Amino acid sequence: MDFSRYENLRTLVRANFSEQTRALVDEALVYADGKLTGLCRYDGTPLLDHAVAVAMVVISEVGLGRNSTVSAILHDVVRLAHKQLPAEEFLALTADIRDRFGETVVGLTMGPCEHLRTETEGRQGTGRPFPRPGVF
Numbered sequence: 001m002d003f004s005r006y007e008n009l010r011t012l013v014r015a016n017f018s019e020q021t022r023a024l025v026d027e028a029l030v031y032a033d034g035k036l037t038g039l040c041r042y043d044g045t046p047l048l049d050h051a052v053a054v055a056m057v058v059i060s061e062v063g064l065g066r067n068s069t070v071s072a073i074l075h076d077v078v079r080l081a082h083k084q085l086p087a088e089e090f091l092a093l094t095a096d097i098r099d100r101f102g103e104t105v106v107g108l109t110m111g112p113c114e115h116l117r118t119e120t121e122g123r124q125g126t127g128r129p130f131p132r133p134g135v136f
Contacts, residue, residue: 001030009052012059013069021066025055028073028101035077051076070101071108078109 003010006029013025032048039047055072058064074097081093098106 001033003029005049006052009056012056016059017066017069021069024066024070024101025073028070031097031100032073032077036080039080047076048073067102067104067108071105074101074105075109 003026009029010022010025013022017025029048029052032051036047036051041047041050051073054075055069058068058072062068078094078097081090085093094106094110097109
């Protein structure tokens with residue numbers, strides 16, 4: 001993986017976290033890149049660019065730590081897997097993330113998936129999610 005595209009995040013991580021956390025963030029970038037390669041947002045930018053931007057906000061504006069930063073990088077991996085994979089494959093993916101990044105990271109990335117599931121189920125059986133501003 002060419003990290004140069006995400007050097008701003010890596011610089012922010014170097015300034016705020018330990019070497020161990022830096023390595024974990026790099027591992028999360030590689031993992032997310034492997035899962036999101038070729039996927040783009042509505043504006044044509046790579047999906048990983050959005051995740052990296054969220055991670056930068058988590059560090060610089062919200063002031064959260066390692067687990068939140070890694071979760072921000074992985075959130076679209078889990079969100080898309082939740083929407084697209086059969087349950088067995090989704091559980092295998094979350095187990096892999098748990099093994100690599102820890103239980104807290106899995107919990108943080110699962111929260112938005114549970115929110116989406118609740119919205120979809122709560123729409124009086126239509127199977128359509130509630131309308132939300134800023135849809136991806």
